[in-house]
Amino acid sequence: MATKTNKPEEVKPNENEEPNPLLEATRKVLLAGIGAIVLAQEEIEDFVNRLVERGEIAEKDGKKLVREMMDKRKKGTAKAEDEFNKRIEEILKRMNVPTKADIDVLSEKILALTKKVDELKKS
Numbered sequence: 001m002a003t004k005t006n007k008p009e010e011v012k013p014n015e016n017e018e019p020n021p022l023l024e025a026t027r028k029v030l031l032a033g034i035g036a037i038v039l040a041q042e043e044i045e046d047f048v049n050r051l052v053e054r055g056e057i058a059e060k061d062g063k064k065l066v067r068e069m070m071d072k073r074k075k076g077t078a079k080a081e082d083e084f085n086k087r088i089e090e091i092l093k094r095m096n097v098p099t100k101a102d103i104d105v106l107s108e109k110i111l112a113l114t115k116k117v118d119e120l121k122k123s
Contacts, residue, residue: 022091037077044069 045066052062092099098106 026088033080037073040073041070 048057048062048066051057052059057065089099
């Protein structure tokens with residue numbers, strides 16, 4: 001019986017398409033960041049487990065310490081994510097790439113103009 005893994009499928013670019021260097025660089029940075037986070041979490045847990053095994057701290061205190069470290073990591077990750085998003089927005093702005101908000105505003109204007117044109121046609 002085949003087992004299904006939760007591994008995401010890799011998106012392959014068309015053979016005729018050149019990969020976007022910015023997208024590839026961003027992908028590599030994000031994957032490296034995820035790997036570092038997982039590794040850091042494992043290292044924290046291993047370190048605390050060794051302290052508990054040696055009797056240097058109680059198991060209850062060890063669990064609390066791991067939980068505190070994970071909470072701090074989550075807060076740090078959220079802050080880093082916000083900073084990353086700001087930088088991406090700045091890059092896109094410099095490249096003159098419209099944001100979703102820009103497109104939404106234009107869509108509303110087009111809808112309003114379409115209604116006016118339809119009203120004028122009826123007159």
